[in-house]
Amino acid sequence: MSNARTARLSRRGLLAAGGALGLGALVTACGGDDAKKDGGSESTAAAKSGPWSYKDDRGTTVKLDKVPANIVAFTGVAAALYDYGIEVKGVFGPTKTKDGKADVQAGDMDISKVTVLGNVWDQFNVEKYATLAPDVLISTTFDSAGTLWYVPEASKEKIAKLAPSVAISVFDRQLTQPLQRVWELAESLGADMKAAKVTDAKKRFEEASERLRKAAKANPDIKVMAGSASQELFYVSGTNLSVDLEYFKALGVNFVEPSEADKKATGGWFESLSWENVDKHKADIIMMDDRSSAIQPADITEATWKKLPAVKAGQIIPRSAEPILSYDKCAPLVENLAAALEKAKKVS
Known part of the structure; x- marks a missing residue:
């Protein structure tokens, strides 16, 4: 380049x-706790039933009749949710290497069990996305405008019509803040946040x-x-x-x-x-x-x-x-x- x-x-x-x-x-980067305080899960769903709502880091509250089952997410977000026991149906972003192995951003996910909608920048199969009947799309955002990471500019409007989106900000804040936001998101989706694996990992990080x-x-x-x-x-x-x-x-x-x-x-x-x-x-x-x-x-x-x-x-x-x-x-x-x-x- x-x-x-x-x-x-x-x-x-x-x-x-x-x-x-x-x-x-x-x-x-360098943000304080304000985004975390302003965001925060509003979900009270203890299991995968009943109404679900989540206020994301754009200030947008997504409300659904039930906890999302058909989740599509940026690969790195999907990998984080996987660590909390939440599996997604589809991913977009670096998922497979050239030799077909899991990309580093796929974490511990079994990539053979997810539908890959796009593996590189500017690639997102909208038609395939539609067949997944998505309840929600989740990605990170790297700017103050809330631009969804790895969602192509050219097809973002078509993608937006198929399901609401949730954005986790990794802009102008420290690592602990998006970590907390994903924790709250996983909890709202029905993850067991008191499981030993989860609490042990948090203690290890601290x-x-x-x-x-x-x-x-x-x-x-x-x-x-x-x-x-x-x-x-x-x-x-x-x-x-x-x-x-x-x-x-x-x-x-x-x-x-x-x-x-x-x-x-x-x-x-x-x-x-x-x-x-x-x-x-x-x-x-x-x-x-x-x-x-x-x-x-x-x-x-x-x-x-x-x-x-x-x-x-x-x-x-x-x-x-x-x-x-x-x-x-x-x-x-x-x-x-x-x-x-x-x-x-x-x-x-």
């Missing part, structure tokens, strides 16, 4: 443009967060960089638009921060560097985008990359730039960073 093309892309497009999606889709706080405090000089790789460019994310990075920063992690001027071409999301300039920022740990849209560290052949101190020291860890929003999936992300900080050497 050329620099010129990068500059032309919209913010939403940037988030989905190959490796850029990597760093971009970190679209979440303990991991405290561990990360202590590790960051004990290692304030360790500099962490969030990166993503494409064939032509290396992307360095700022923390102020990233749900995970903003949370980690709040716990005390010392991040590389590209200047606002350097992020301007991407609407403030991230800085694009040529591989010749990949050593611009000094970092002791590099977190690399683990999505299938990004080139993975083992496959990077650029000599400039291999010369980076963090690479030579083996201080590279994966990063879920679009976290699956369940405590079960987010706890390991926090633990991995805490462990990396605990044992990192100052190499920059």
Whole structure:
């Protein structure tokens, strides 16, 4: 992807443009608890019966005669709901890799049991969607307008006519807030939130967060960089638009921060560097985008990359730039960073 093309892309497009999606889709960040307080499930359904309502993060309240049974969701949201025992009928978004295996964003779902309506950006089979007789469509939103992630602009009106939608915001807030919103959504859909698996995962996340706080405090000089790789460019994310990075920063992690001027071409999301300039920022740990849209560290052949101190020291860890929003999936992300900080050497 050329620099010129990068500059032309919209913010939403940037988030989905190959490796850029990597760093971009970190679209979440520094908000407070207001969205959570304003949202909140209004459902009192204890089981899958009776009327159902849910006020989403756009301020839209969806009301149905019964708890949704035919759910269609963005793959990452479906994976989070799956962790709470809620299964969906259809998904859209990165679900299968080229070799037919489950994409990292599909989590623990059995992808052979869901109808895949679209596997890549701008792909959504509306006709197939209609045959599922959807009760509700659920996705995330990465902007203040409530744009549904991975719902194509060209067909969004047709899609909207077939079922109401619910949006979980991963914009301008920290990780704990969308985690809570998905928890509330799963509960409204009939999930058993007192199940040991669920409560244990939440406790693990909370303990991991405290561990990360202590590790960051004990290692304030360790500099962490969030990166993503494409064939032509290396992307360095700022923390102020990233749900995970903003949370980690709040716990005390010392991040590389590209200047606002350097992020301007991407609407403030991230800085694009040529591989010749990949050593611009000094970092002791590099977190690399683990999505299938990004080139993975083992496959990077650029000599400039291999010369980076963090690479030579083996201080590279994966990063879920679009976290699956369940405590079960987010706890390991926090633990991995805490462990990396605990044992990192100052190499920059």
